[in-house]
Amino acid sequence: MEKSDQSVCYRAFGRDIYGPAGLSLSRAPAEGASNELAALQLQRDDSLRVSIAQNLPALLHDVEDYPGGPKFYIWKDGEGVGVQYDRWRARFWPGQDRIDFGDLRAQASADVEQIEYDNFRFSLAMERVFLPLYALFSTPDTVALHGSAVVLEGRAYLFIGRSGAGKSTTAYEFVRRGARLLADDLIVADLARGIALGGAPTLRLWKDEGALPEAEQDRSLWQHERSKRWFRIPAEQGATSAVPIAAIVMLDPDSLGDRPHIIPALEASSQREAMTDLLEQTFDLTHAPKEWMVARFRNAARLVREYPFYHFRYIKSGDGQPTHIDALFEAITNLNSQISQINSAESP
Amino acid sequence: MAEDLFPSDAIFSIRDDLVVEQVDDEFLVLDLRGNEYFGLNAVARHIWAAIDAGESFEAIAGSVCEHFEVERERATSDVAEFLTNLLEQRLVSRVDA
16 A cells, blocks of 8 residues: 555544545644544555445445435445445444545546546545444444534534435535534434534535535536535534534425414424434435344434424425525524523533 | 124233334334334333233223223223234234134
């Protein structure tokens, strides 16, 4: 392995990550190592440059990441876990603080622009798939939610919702109003420590090129989804650490029924309602082993018992503009001040 | 009539691979075979616990009648209906038959 492969220290999902130079992951801040979790090594392994697509093992997971998106496979690889996503294959052994990876293309490009594009795409696979899965498989009391998470005054607010509910848009609009982005797509909640893990300052949005002037990178990756672009927001607007969970919010557009005049607001959900919403939005393996199904169910129940859960119903505007944001932002900032007051009253 | 379905000494057994979690005052039961879950309200939970304790059909109906202050006939028919449902879903089985 080239020495340069291991020369850069990034930070995501609450840990330092040593990997090849040129990735679009957040760089670890200069003030020393993260003391949250052991550092993780990303290591190139040429034996992983072969796709399993022609010779599929017994799979734990077999999906398109989203309709028309890249293929996403997970399988047991001896004592470890094998993952193939987009153009990369990875393997890790839970708890071993290392992810091995291989590029499925026969030959790497020498073209600088192409290398930058490949690095960006690989970074997305890392932060959206390989790192969350490593966390999920390595830590017993974790559950991964489909959604986006933002941080306000050191507390994580988790937005979940069905496809098209506006999770990424909501996260972005919160970042514009001063919050930090913790996660987009998959949020890993570690229940034993009461935290949400993140480090994914890349958002996938239905926006045009240049729509986020502050974005460090702005790319359209796949032919079939030209209308969605990937925007990498500046590192200072992202949170790469583990952040205490404050609340979970189910975004639910168009469900006001015959009450469209009602001003959208946070409604506290019963634990049963929360469980129904949460299980729908919890990452699941398509061919899950029994112990996985039990853990997912138990962890989801624990999440609804231990954290406040709200439903936010709103009417989507006809032109797709995020008209619900002001009401939601106000409601979340009010909730956040209430939590601050409770915390300061409780502390001596 | 549902209550005719079971003899008074019928005994049932809950499948041992079901996973139960409490949220609020409800029990949620995960059925791994179908990866489905369902909720048990207070009465259902009471019957569930009685089945689990190995009580007979008659004893379960008697205990529901006493606990929830409903008429015996109503309790018997409700318990029979619930048990029929559980048997159809293959969540419990008859062990005396």
